Amino acid sequence: MFNFLRKLIPGGIHPPQRKSLSNQNPIQFAGIPDRLYIPLESNYTGTLTLDIEIGQTVLKGQRLAHSQNDDFSAIHAPTSGKIIEIASHPFPHPSGMNAQTIVLETDGQDKAVESLEPARSHDDLTSDEIITAIKDAGIIGMGGAGYPTYLKTKFAQNVETLIINGAECEPFITCDDRTMRDFTDEVISGARLLQKAVNAQRILFAIEDNKPEAARILAHKLENQNDIELRVIETIYPTGGQKQLVQILFGFEVETGKHLPDYGLQMFNIATARAAHYALIEHRPVTSRVVTVTGENIHEGQNFEALIGTPFNYLINQIAPSDTDYSVIMGGPMMGVEMPNSDVPVVKTTNCILLKKPIKKTPHMPCIRCGSCADACPMSLMPQQMYWYAKEGDLEKTKDHAIFDCIECGCCAYVCPSEIPLVQYYRHAKAEIKADDLAKKKAEIAKQRHEAQLARVEAEKKAREERLAKKKAAVKQQHTSDEAKDKVAANAAAAKARAQARARAQIEKAKAQETQPADSNPPVKSRSNKPSGNAAAVAKAKALAKAKAKAKAQKKDND
Amino acid sequence: MISSVLVIGLLALAFGALLGYAAIRFKVEGNPLVDQVDKLLPQTQCGQCGYAGCKPYAEALANDEAAINLCPPGGEETMLNLAELLGKEPLALDESVEQDPTPTVAFIREDECIGCVRCIKACPVDAILGATKMMHTVIEHECTGCELCVPECPVDCIDMIKQPETSKNWRWDLPENLEKEIKRV
Ligand code: SF4
Ligand code: SF4
Numbered sequence: 001m002f003n004f005l006r007k008l009i010p011g012g013i014h015p016p017q018r019k020s021l022s023n024q025n026p027i028q029f030a031g032i033p034d035r036l037y038i039p040l041e042s043n044y045t046g047t048l049t050l051d052i053e054i055g056q057t058v059l060k061g062q063r064l065a066h067s068q069n070d071d072f073s074a075i076h077a078p079t080s081g082k083i084i085e086i087a088s089h090p091f092p093h094p095s096g097m098n099a100q101t102i103v104l105e106t107d108g109q110d111k112a113v114e115s116l117e118p119a120r121s122h123d124d125l126t127s128d129e130i131i132t133a134i135k136d137a138g139i140i141g142m143g144g145a146g147y148p149t150y151l152k153t154k155f156a157q158n159v160e161t162l163i164i165n166g167a168e169c170e171p172f173i174t175c176d177d178r179t180m181r182d183f184t185d186e187v188i189s190g191a192r193l194l195q196k197a198v199n200a201q202r203i204l205f206a207i208e209d210n211k212p213e214a215a216r217i218l219a220h221k222l223e224n225q226n227d228i229e230l231r232v233i234e235t236i237y238p239t240g241g242q243k244q245l246v247q248i249l250f251g252f253e254v255e256t257g258k259h260l261p262d263y264g265l266q267m268f269n270i271a272t273a274r275a276a277h278y279a280l281i282e283h284r285p286v287t288s289r290v291v292t293v294t295g296e297n298i299h300e301g302q303n304f305e306a307l308i309g310t311p312f313n314y315l316i317n318q319i320a321p322s323d324t325d326y327s328v329i330m331g332g333p334m335m336g337v338e339m340p341n342s343d344v345p346v347v348k349t350t351n352c353i354l355l356k357k358p359i360k361k362t363p364h365m366p367c368i369r370c371g372s373c374a375d376a377c378p379m380s381l382m383p384q385q386m387y388w389y390a391k392e393g394d395l396e397k398t399k400d401h402a403i404f405d406c407i408e409c410g411c412c413a414y415v416c417p418s419e420i421p422l423v424q425y426y427r428h429a430k431a432e433i434k435a436d437d438l439a440k441k442k443a444e445i446a447k448q449r450h451e452a453q454l455a456r457v458e459a460e461k462k463a464r465e466e467r468l469a470k471k472k473a474a475v476k477q478q479h480t481s482d483e484a485k486d487k488v489a490a491n492a493a494a495a496k497a498r499a500q501a502r503a504r505a506q507i508e509k510a511k512a513q514e515t516q517p518a519d520s521n522p523p524v525k526s527r528s529n530k531p532s533g534n535a536a537a538v539a540k541a542k543a544l545a546k547a548k549a550k551a552k553a554q555k556k557d558n559d
Numbered sequence: 560m561i562s563s564v565l566v567i568g569l570l571a572l573a574f575g576a577l578l579g580y581a582a583i584r585f586k587v588e589g590n591p592l593v594d595q596v597d598k599l600l601p602q603t604q605c606g607q608c609g610y611a612g613c614k615p616y617a618e619a620l621a622n623d624e625a626a627i628n629l630c631p632p633g634g635e636e637t638m639l640n641l642a643e644l645l646g647k648e649p650l651a652l653d654e655s656v657e658q659d660p661t662p663t664v665a666f667i668r669e670d671e672c673i674g675c676v677r678c679i680k681a682c683p684v685d686a687i688l689g690a691t692k693m694m695h696t697v698i699e700h701e702c703t704g705c706e707l708c709v710p711e712c713p714v715d716c717i718d719m720i721k722q723p724e725t726s727k728n729w730r731w732d733l734p735e736n737l738e739k740e741i742k743r744v
């Protein structure tokens with residue numbers, strides 16, 4: 001009970017909630033736009049392989065593309081229609097760049113692929129089946145991170161507690177709130193499936209106390225299920241962050257470099273749980289999601305069930321904002337990113353479309369070293385130091401200040417009296433560090449390849465030389481063996497005679513030279529050789545070869 | 560007196576022996592500085608420094624035989640890193656060196672390639688595939704952009720192509736305008 005007195009996480013802020021702007025009405029189906037734009041790129045997609053061709057008609061739920069390396073998620077047709085184009089189109093990314101995009105002209109029929117398998121129930125499913133189905137259905141973290149759920153389930157086996165994250169701490173966003181209210185059974189069913197997938201002993205539902213209605217409905221539905229606990233937590237931004245939520249629920253800090261499974265935990269967003277329910281029980285891959293459309297000047301925001309690929313403006317038009325001068329943010333006011341325009345499509349991670357007054361790019365004031373940012377940081381970092389170093393480009397120092405622990409929650413920028421866009425500095429520094437690391441890796445590979453190339457050239461050279469030497473030897477041998485066959489004896493005799501004659505001649509010559517005092521060559525060597533030369537001459541028969549060699553050497557000396 | 564001389568003498572001998580042993584036992588092969596320097600170089604292997612590759616340049620640097628500003632692909636950053644490691648004054652990069660940080664890769668116009676294998680021999684990282692009289696192609700992600708193959712081609716069919724920026728290699732920029740100048744009175 002003293003939990004209320006204790007500060008649950010360091011830092012954190014209390015920005016105005018503005019949730020009632022959009023959580024008043026139940027989720028509405030947004031409708032089928034004429035065209036859907038399905039980008040072939042996302043945070044974690046490797047190279048995708050297309051399963052369809054241009055001009056092909058597809059049914060709802062038909063697979064459009066899958067990942068080659070098996071680890072990343074597949075993409076499915078959100079409704080029936082015809083693939084008219086695969087072209088470069090704006091997509092939700094902070095760069096404002098385009099991505100290769102499948103353009104689907106819808107036919108309004110919404111005809112689905114007929115599943116061959118019957119609807120399943122929880123009891124017939126094994127952990128492996130669930131994990132495979134999650135992968136095939138293209139489920140990714142729908143809270144916003146977009147990490148493949150398949151990987152998260154695969155690498156978290158036999159955890160103690162499965163946390164279902166319904167904190168939804170960011171202002172304005174209400175899609176999870178409404179999902180928990182309007183699709184309570186699906187969410188609970190999905191949570192059960194995920195529990196089975198990771199063999200968790202129990203489930204912990206976490207929800208902020210600013211969603212009393214959702215908490216009430218959930219509490220009611222969970223009444224008789226004693227391995228599911230509902231925990232209503234205090235509203236502080238950012239309780240929904242993975243590390244923050246664990247700290248609030250369990251009172252310990254997740255260390256840098258560690259993951260939840262290391263502590264016997266795993267966490268999924270409620271929207272991910274709902275998607276798991278559809279994938280497994282109804283054989284329906286991810287083809288739509290709930291998106292909050294709201295904004296500062298919007299009187300009545302709305303949560304839509306929107307098909308993946310629905311252009312933002314298709315949804316924005318439905319709430320008819322009176323003021324048309326706005327910038328479009330994907331995500332909330334704290335962590336969202338500005339979109340280049342409202343043509344970008346809804347993707348699996350689009351939780352909110354926020355219309356904001358155009359952000360004026362005015363210069364910010366200098367840092368006054370007030371320290372407010374450090375007080376607000378939920379990760380207990382030193383935002384001010386990181387800012388200085390990021391600005392100076394001292395990447396090593398930003399790393400020393402644990403910049404990669406920063407969750408980019410924006411608390412520091414929110415409280416900064418100088419209105420410094422701190423998070424952008426951190427994002428910049430992180431991107432530079434990552435690019436540097438990549439360059440280093442590439443250089444290392446290039447070095448290895450260069451060394452391998454040098455070794456190859458060297459080896460080839462050696463091989464060539466060896467081959468040549470062998471050939472020479474072979475030719476020589478051929479020669480000698482041919483002659484040897486018929487004239488071994490004659491040859492030997494002749495050679496002997498020749499050698500003897502030569503040796504004799506040499507010795508004669510050496511002697512003659514010795515008697516010439518005016519010889520330019522130093523006579524020392526000749527003299528020293530003389531006895532052996534003489535000896536050789538005396539014992540010719542004994543060491544013919546030796547004498548020959550020496551005589552030869554002498555000849556060289558004399559020449 | 561004698562005993563102290565003896566003791567000191569013995570100690571000196573003992574340590575001398577120890578050091579001698581250590582020098583042999585823990586001998587470092589080659590010059591460790593070369594490897595450190597080599598780590599800082601971009602490993603493009605382009606030879607624009609005037610040496611036969613990154614390692615030879617690293618050797619020259621370690622032996623204090625080369626200036627630190629000769630590596631164009633590394634640019635200013637590499638020069639500064641070298642200055643720091645070798646304890647030298649930073650030098651301006653050579654004027655003749657044009658600086659364009661956009662990475663490039665070689666691209667062979669395959670229909671023009673006559674299959675002469677000269678570029679294959681020139682490539683320091685074996686990034687070109689092909690055989691005699693067969694069209695050649697560049698393994699893009701292995702190419703360091705050193706341009707050594709370009710002059711080798713007798714029919715000039717190799718282009719250096721700038722790597723486009725995509726959403727995958729895009730990086731967050733610093734905020735546009737840093738700070739308001741505070742006017743002092
Ligand atoms: S809150 Fe802003 S002004 Fe204050 S120390 Fe942090 S960065 Fe500087
Ligand atoms: S954005 Fe990073 S530095 Fe700023 S408060 Fe959040 S975690 Fe701390």
